[in-house]
Amino acid sequence: MKKTGLLIVIAAFIVGFFYFDLHQLLTLEGLKSGLDQFEIWRAESPLFVGGAFLLLYVVVTALSLPGAAIMTLAAGALFGLGWGLLIVSFASSIGATLAFLVSRYLLQNTVQKRFGDRLKAINEGVEKDGAFYLFTLRLVPLFPFFLINLLMGLTTIRAVTFYWASQVGMLAGTFVFVNAGTQLGQLESLSGILSPSLLFSFVLLGVFPLIAKKLLNLIKARRVYAGFTKPKTFDRNLIVIGGGAGGLVSAYIAAAVKAKVTLIEAHKMGGDCLNYGCIPSKALIKSAKVAQQMRHAENYGLDSREPTFSFKKVMARVHDVISKVEPHDSVERYTKLGVDVVQGYATLVDPWTVEIQRNDGGTQRMTARSIVLATGARPFIPALPGLDEVGYYTSDTLWEAFATFDAPPTRLVVLGGGPIGCELAQSFARLGSSVTQVERSARIMVREDEEVSELVQESMTSDGVTILTSHNAIRCEKDGDVKRLIVEKDGQETVIEFDALICAVGREARLEGYGLENLGIETKRTIVTNDYLETLFPNIFAAGDVAGPYQFTHVAAHQAWYAAVNALFGTVKKFRVDYRVIPWATFVDPEVARVGLSEQDAKEKGIAYEMVRYGLDDLDRAIADSAAHGFVKVLTVPGKDTILGVTIVGEHAGDLLAEFVLAMKYGLGLNKILGTIHTYPTWAESNKYAAGEWKRAHAPERILHWLEKYHTWRRG
Structure with a gap:
């Protein structure tokens, strides 16, 4: 009842405000027309008018009524800079705090109870840094102040903190507006508009947000770098830690613009992608695919046969492929490009200094104006009882280990139904292993649409992979030379004997050992960065897997451009x-490639869409290649050809996707793709035919009806 009564009172004030046309007084025209009368009242009763003005200002801001900006100008015109600034400063802060308290009283409990889980991170941030956050909003008003008052009331920030942060934060802006008001008060004719003092006041009003932003950066820098001594000179413009995709591109860009840059890599240049991920896995996938094609050679009019091969030669080819790609990422190449490459392990000493434990045994320190952290990620190892006892491999370790095997593992278990697990499971099954894949979710490749998962599972099952979805791995056991994995589903345990086990349940960012904790750089599974890839320290950036949110080589390279350019030219x-x-792709057979929204994503996010689909079983080139399976599925804005997302399943899906990526990047719709000539017969025609499916679904039926009549008339 108390809340209802308060709402009635507030509503009555607001209705009365508009009913009696009081809002007309709080316009620029109202201010100018009433200025003379206000001046008379002020001269007769200065204290009363000042107090009444303060009270009215408090009411306007407390009720979030329009006109606070005009009242601020009026304060300057009526009371001058000194008294006007004093009155408005306190009135605005008191009114804002009242609005804050009303919002908290009426809504906070309800909002926190309903959205507590979603607001947890916000509450933690407000508790840790709420005053500074509020101060920045007050200093640079990106949002209207009345919204800040109401929304802050829903958080857990203390009322006292809200008041003083508002008082201090709004002071600079209040000064600018009140000063402008003093000039309005002195305006006696139109010619006065061109007076230097008035022009200066409005120039100050216009550039204030820029000045405030610079001031805010200075305050933030002093706050963040407190306790550290910045070097007077620097050894380098940029230091890059990590020689994977993110680090290599960052260093390349810096060298290209003639900055002095050092790249530090503790292990192998090229990072995970070259040495353990993209390159070796694709080499293995190709060998496995050829073996499978030999088994099904009748599809091409040839005699099928079981392939005979040396597994050691297959793995030797994998390492040969790595060695052929290796020069692209080598120390020698990057040295020639102008990058100083140091082999060693780097640790941050302070925001500008790095200490390197060199691989040759020495220790080295160097300073840089900016630093890019590109330390990558590593396989995540689940806390599975008995796992260390039975032994396991990961996507990082299997390449060296399996290279010594005379034959692929007879019985192989793959933990994980994501992209890495599916690629490895299918490849080793095609090379002769009896593969069991264990996934705790209801289906493999859960990030994709259900029909995609089903198609991939069907293909992998036909290749001999036993896929156990909705199964939890609970422990491993070893009895002599016999190794077992025990899995559970619906309370029923199943024992799986194996010769080798691969953990492919995801990857985690490399965060430890680089000095992040000592500097207070925040991490939450990845290094926390802002929209510019800056960490807590504006001169330290993160890129690639260690920064998230995507763990793709091409995204690491994409981020690296921003990290390097912002590090070198951010001032x-x-x-x-x-x-x-x-975009991303999973290189199972058939390949799965996607960009933008899937149907699953659109439904979860409540985004309206239309879907068109073209089956590759209709594509001439797919039929000629005996690979007529899969589809191109496009999501569009309802009634428009604007592309929301594309999923392709089939041969060369990763390559076919590029046309849609380009179209989405530059705002080209399906009509543009349909109007583009595609070479016949190619796989790329499938994109055009998918666009044609959209066109047919949006054919102008009424116009076609009249065209039919027209042609009938023309025939006589």
Whole structure:
């Protein structure tokens, strides 16, 4: 009842405010027309008018009514800079705090109870840094102040903190507006508009947000770098830690613009992608695919046969492929490009200094104006009882270990139904292993649409993979030379004997050992960065898997451009990372490639869409290649050809996706793809035919009806 009564009172004030046309007084015209009368009242009763003005200002801001900005100008015109600034400063802070308290009283409990889980991170941030966050909003008003008052009331920030942060934060802006008001008060004719003092006041009003932003950066820098001594000179413009995709591209860009850059890598240049991920896995996939094609050679009019091969030669080819790609990422190449490459392990000493434990045994320190952290990720190892006892491999370790095997593991268990697990499971099954894949979710490749998962599972099962979905791995056991994995589903345990086990349940960022904890750089599974890839320290950036949110080589390279450019030129211009169009592919057979929204994503997010689908069983080139399976599925804005997302399942899906990525990046719709000539017969025609399916679904039926009549008339 108390809340209801308060709402009635507030509503009555607001209705009365508009009913009696009081809002007309709080416009620029109202201010100018009433200025003379206000001046008379002020001269007769200065204290009364000042107090009444303060009270009215408090009411306007407390009720979030329009006109606070005009009242601020009026304060300057009526009371001058000194008294006007004093009155408005306290009135605005008191009114804002009242609005804050009303919002808290009426809504906070309800909002926190309903959205507590979603607001947990916000509450933690407010508790840790709420005053500074509020101060920045007050200093640079990106949002209207009345919204800040109401929304802050829903958080857990203390009322006292809210008041003083508002008082201090709004002071600079209040000064600018009140000062402008003093000039309005002195305006006696139109010619006065051109007076230097008035022009200066409005120039100050216009550039205030820029000045405030610079001031805020200075305050933030002093706050963040307190306790550290910045070097007077630097050894390097940029230090890059990590020689994977993110680090290599960052160093390359820095060298290309003639900055002095050092790249530090503790292990192998090229990172995970070259040595353990993209390159070796694709080499293995190709060998496995050829073996499978030999088994099904009748599809091409040839005699089928069981392939005979040396597994050691297959693995030797994998390492040969790595060695052929290796020069692209080598120390020699990057040294020639102008990058100082140091082999060693780097640790942050302070925001500008790195200590390197060199691989040759020495220790070295160097300073840089900016630092990029590109330390990558490693396989996540589940806390599975008995796992260490039975032994296991990961996508990082299997390449060296399996290279010594005379034959692929007879019985192989793959833990994980994501992209890495599916690629490895299918490849080793095609090379002769009896593979059991264990996934705790209801299906493999859960990030994709259900029909995609089903198609991939069907293909893998036909290749001999036993897929156990909705199964939890609970422990491993070893009895002599016999190794077992025990899995559970619906309370029923199943024992799986194996010769080798691969953990492929995901990857985690490499965060430890680089000095992040000592500097207080925040981590939450990845290094926490802002839109510019800056960490807590504006001169330290993160890129690639260690920064998230995507663990793809091409995204690491994409982020690296932003990290390097912002690190080198951020004082002049900074660029926000663009994540709007991110493609990815899983190289199972058939390949799965996607960009933008899937149907699953659209439904979860409540985004309206239309879907068109083209089956590759209709594509001439797919039929000629005996690979007529899969589809191209496109999601569009209802009634428009604007592309929301594309999923392709089939041969060369990763390559076919590029056309849609380009279209989405530059705002091209399906009509543009349909109007583009595609070579016949190619796989790329499938994209055009998918666009044609959309066109047919949106054919102008009424116009076609009249065209039919027209042609009938023309025939006589």
